[in-house]
Amino acid sequence: MSNIVVIVGRPNVGKSTLFNRLIQRKQAIVDDESGVTRDRHYARTDWNGVKFSLVDTGGYTQSSSDTFEKEIKRHVNSAIEESSLILFIVDVKSGITDLDFFISQMLKKESKKVLLVVNKVDDGLHLSDAAVFYKLGFGDYFPISSISGSGTGDLLDSVVTYLDPEEKDIQNEVPKISVSGRPNVGKSSLINALLGEEKNIVTDIPGTTRDSIDSRYKKFGHDFDIIDTAGIRKKNKVNEDIEYYSVLRSIRSIENADVVLLLIDATRGFEAQDQKIFDLIQKNKKGVVLVVNKWDLIDKNTITSTVFAEKIKEKIAPFVDVSLVFISVKDKLRILKVVEEAMNVYNRISFRISTGELNRYLLDLIERTPPPSTKGKYVKIKYITQLPTKKPTFVFFCNLPQYVKESYKRFLENKIREKYCFTGVPVQLFFRKK
Secondary structure (H helix, E strand, C coil), X not given: CCCEEEEECCCCCXXXXXXXXXXXXCCCCCCCCCCCCCCCEEEEEEECCEEEEEEECCCCCCCCCCXXXXXXXXXXXXXXXXXXXXXXXXXXXXXXXXXXXXXXHHHHCCCCEEEEEEECCCCHHHHHHHHHHHHHXXXXXXXXXXXXXXXXXXXXXXXXXXXXXXXXXXXCCCCEEEEEECCCCXXXXXXXXXXXXXXXXXXXXXXXXXXXXXXXXXXXXXXXEEEXXXXXXXXXXXXXXXXXXXXXXXXXXXXXXXXXXEEEECCCCXXXXXXXXXXXXXXXXXXXXXXXXXXXXXXXXXXXXXXXXXXXXXXXXXXXXXXXXXXXXXXXXCHHHHHHHHHHHHHXXXXXXXXXXHHHHHXXXXXXXXXXXXXXXXXXXXXXXXXXXCCCXXXXXXXXXXXXXXXXXXXXXXXXXXXXXCCCCCCEEEEEEC
């Protein structure tokens, strides 16, 4: 069984700060506003050679009618079910609250080991105040300061004693698929449908997802990490600090992905913000699949998928060699096609063409359609090779690389795409002096 350690507690006691401290990087968003963490947030880490997954959860509340808080409560309960060990975190500065007591009673009903963590113990005065938490009935506690890191070493020493030291690192290098798009386009719903569980919180409120959430997909012969990202809004609509950081996380998830699924709302079409996200994917040289969601809401008598695709490709030109998948997450229509196409793009990224074959095909083509002359000078391309890079990159050796025009570069790229399927894959061409 995998080692899974879950952090639980009421809102604003420092769960995400402790999460970031224990994994030694700022992955979960931290803010003074309570309720910032909404989804389960996973990260892989280790201590003294023992590997484990750490899970940050939203703040647990009681008897609330708030939509988010109901969903958070369900997610916390689900995370507890998954766990090998629970870290129950409380705040020394506020003492024992009714909600702390309620959570402690709930945890005692679980057949899981619970370590009580008293946070914000920043000095000797607060150290003596922490003794009150013995009343919760968990025995010895761990006084820490997640901000400074004080006491976290002792906490981790204890954590690993309850875990399996022989657990293998299951986080091998697997493809990373990022789901991106504007807010409320159906990103979390798509991932929940693919995973077959309500892992990411879904509401009709735009901006529900604030962190980038990683999940492992292992079905139908596929194995990859799928990343749900916060919706990327226009800059003038990003008002809250939290949302600003969410957008940064979304951008970073695109940068770290191998393939990006760009979700488009069929009822709104391909808007300016979709174009900006597409340009960001292009700038980062990532594989891409365009996924048109809510296709069930479109009147098929007035618009077809072919017409819709043509309108999109007009806007994304000149890079039009990209797959479009029309889906309905609500009706679970063609959602597995999205997975298949994402993996097709990933496999195309690593496709290699032998130098001999490349030169036989392209040199014959270039001889029949040579580069146009510039100022009476003729470009002569002598040799082509594909570089051993992660993404398809081709070098053309010639006498006058500075005179090769952009239109001719696009011509060669299109011919490479025609011959060798690179749909959805960024292809780079460089011209060098032989």
